[in-house]
Each structure stands twice: as C-alpha cells, then as structure tokens.
Amino acid sequence: MIERSSKHYGVDPGVIYLGGGDPNFATPAHIRDAAIKAIIDGYTHYAPTKGIPELREAIVRYYSKYGVEYDPAQVYVTPGGSAALHVSNATFLRPGDEVLTFDPSFSRYYAEPPTLGVKVVPVPLTEAGFHLDPEELKKRITDKSKMFILCNPNNPTGTVFTKQELKTIADVAIDNDLIVVSDEFYSEFVYDGREHVAISSLENMKERTLVVVGATKMFAFTGWRLASLIIPKQYHEKVSEQARFMGLRPATFIQVAGAAGFNAMTEPLGRGVMEEWRDEYDRRRKFFCRRMDEIDGISCHMFEGAFYAYPDVSSFGVPVQKFIDELKKKEKVQVASGESHGGVAILGKESRAYGHIRPALVQDVEALEEAANRIERFVKSL
Numbered sequence: 001m002i003e004r005s006s007k008h009y010g011v012d013p014g015v016i017y018l019g020g021g022d023p024n025f026a027t028p029a030h031i032r033d034a035a036i037k038a039i040i041d042g043y044t045h046y047a048p049t050k051g052i053p054e055l056r057e058a059i060v061r062y063y064s065k066y067g068v069e070y071d072p073a074q075v076y077v078t079p080g081g082s083a084a085l086h087v088s089n090a091t092f093l094r095p096g097d098e099v100l101t102f103d104p105s106f107s108r109y110y111a112e113p114p115t116l117g118v119k120v121v122p123v124p125l126t127e128a129g130f131h132l133d134p135e136e137l138k139k140r141i142t143d144k145s146k147m148f149i150l151c152n153p154n155n156p157t158g159t160v161f162t163k164q165e166l167k168t169i170a171d172v173a174i175d176n177d178l179i180v181v182s183d184e185f186y187s188e189f190v191y192d193g194r195e196h197v198a199i200s201s202l203e204n205m206k207e208r209t210l211v212v213v214g215a216t217k218m219f220a221f222t223g224w225r226l227a228s229l230i231i232p233k234q235y236h237e238k239v240s241e242q243a244r245f246m247g248l249r250p251a252t253f254i255q256v257a258g259a260a261g262f263n264a265m266t267e268p269l270g271r272g273v274m275e276e277w278r279d280e281y282d283r284r285r286k287f288f289c290r291r292m293d294e295i296d297g298i299s300c301h302m303f304e305g306a307f308y309a310y311p312d313v314s315s316f317g318v319p320v321q322k323f324i325d326e327l328k329k330k331e332k333v334q335v336a337s338g339e340s341h342g343g344v345a346i347l348g349k350e351s352r353a354y355g356h357i358r359p360a361l362v363q364d365v366e367a368l369e370e371a372a373n374r375i376e377r378f379v380k381s382l
Helices: 029-040 053-066 081-092 107-111 134-138 163-175 233-243 252-264 268-294 320-331 344-350 365-380
Strands: 016-018 075-078 098-103 119-124 145-151 179-183 209-214 227-230 333-337
Touching (some): 016 365, 053 075, 053 252, 107 119, 119 134, 145 163, 163 179, 252 268
C-alpha cells in the first residue's frame, strides 16, 4: 500500500485523508511493467482516436462476464470516467431536456447538465438502505425526460441495485424512450455475496444503454486517467462525431497498460488481485461503518458496494461544510461532503443527501480507527 504524503497528494502533514476516492493500493506490478515496457517500445505517439485495438478488445472480453457481448468497435476510450460522462451528456442532451438520477448519487451527475441548459431531476432513494422506490421514479417522468444516469454500485451510498430494481428502471426507460448511462466504475467491489448486474444485459436494454467502464479505481491508477464508454451500435457514429473534437485520447502507453490490466482480469492473476483488494475493502467497511454507528448522534448504514461510508451527522445541527472544515482544522481528518453527491442544492433539507459526509475508505484499518476516534472526539465537542 502507498502512503498519502503531503508531497504526493497535497495533504497537510498529520491529516488522515479520507476525501477523494483514490485507492491506497499500489498499481499491480503486471500493469506497471506493461506501461514501462510500452514506453521503452516506443508507444509514446498518438493513439487511434477511439483507442488502441488491444485495449478495446480487452474491455469487451472482460465485460462479457456480465452476460452481454459487444463488438470492440463499440468502445470509445476516454481519459477517465468524467470524460465518458461528458461525451454522453454533450451528445444526447439539449437545453430544456431533463435528466434523472438518484438522490444521493455522484456529484458530477448534478453539476454538469445545468451547464448545458439541462434540468436535473433527483429521484430519492429510500431512507432505509438507499434503494429504489419505483413510484418515486415513475412520478418524476415528464415529456421532457431524456436520460437516466445510473451509478451501480452507487457512489456515495454503496447501493448495489438488484436485478429487479434494474428491471424497473429498464421498464421506465423503455416505456419513455430514455437513454440510460450506466456508470459501473465500482462493479468489482461488492460484498456479502451480492453480484453486480449489468442493466445492459436486460431485455431490450443493450440498444439504449451507454456503459461507463473504468480502469482507474479497479487498477488503482487514478492519476493515469483511463476509462471507456461502450456505445450502442445505433448511436456509435453520433457519439463519435461529438467526441472527436474533444481531444480525449489517453496516452498510448497508458492504454497498453490498461489492456494488460483488463486481460489479466480474465486470468487468475487479475482475479486474485481483485479478490485481495475486495477482502481488504470489506474489512474496512465492516470496521468503519460499525464504529461510526456506535458514536452518539451519528447514523451510518453498512454499504453494499464501492468503498465509501455515508454517515448522517445532521443531528448535530452544524452545516455539513462547516462540520467538514472544523473536523479537519481541529482533528486533522479530511472527509468529503455527502451533500454534494445528491440533490441538496435542488431540494434542500428534503434531499436524501442532506446532513451526510462521505469518508472514502482509502486508508488501512489502523488509520481508520484513529480517524474514527478523532471524529468521536470532535462531535463530543459540538
């Protein structure tokens, strides 16, 4: 594992950093070695606009484990998941459209569409466990609804949506002719025997779902910026036409390394690494969520996937951003706002994200224990 030093991460000395979703595992050796070899072999020039063939082939081979087959020509390689989301938004959304997404869900789903003149419609997840309430989704559909953005497993709540929940989303999408963007960055990190179900594998969904497949979290190389967008054949030219002016191509040697990572995921080498990391995240999850829930005034559910805790600190009556700033100042623990990952700016206190913080469990259990002790000491002073 790597140390989050002030030198490498801009973190103040002595601060326990639980802010961003940057895994503290070292990038696996087979991926690092592939990058180094690629540089030595001269992979330092332009890559094809849509990505190198080896990587696109490796991605569809890997993703086929979820029961859906794609042609490598349907893959567009991007510099991170945010770029893939931007391409999707810019291609399909126009001023006056509405895009639906869960409340809570990843901050970018809320932040970017308004810059395109698009209204974001939060769909509240249930209070208990943050799962789908079908009626809450159905009653928010209008004649302006254009797209549904899904994060599965969900950042920040860690919800792993069931096949039945995804079937409900699929039925709504089909009935109302919605594009679905399925962000599946955390698909490898699900716990307690749950399984990741790809919504594109459901009947009649492959042709209306754009899938964001990430490498950066999966392989712990967030700084390399590598992801991809799998595009339905009927929309491939439309998306490609939009994307070709964006300068999206990641560095060629990083794409070679990504191909090595995805190819290894079909072999014991890559699967073994994922199993080891999944077990470690599970240890952190079980420790930290239980520890948070023991603190008077804090409620923290046991998340099902990804690697973020989502404690509710609203009982202290302190605005979340002030809570975060004072926690860092007084106790040197840095966490992210849970309110930014949801509809608080739209719904205020009615948002399911209201009053939450989002610690990323990107430290080992020893550091998380110290962070929890500091958080407890801090809230007792409020």
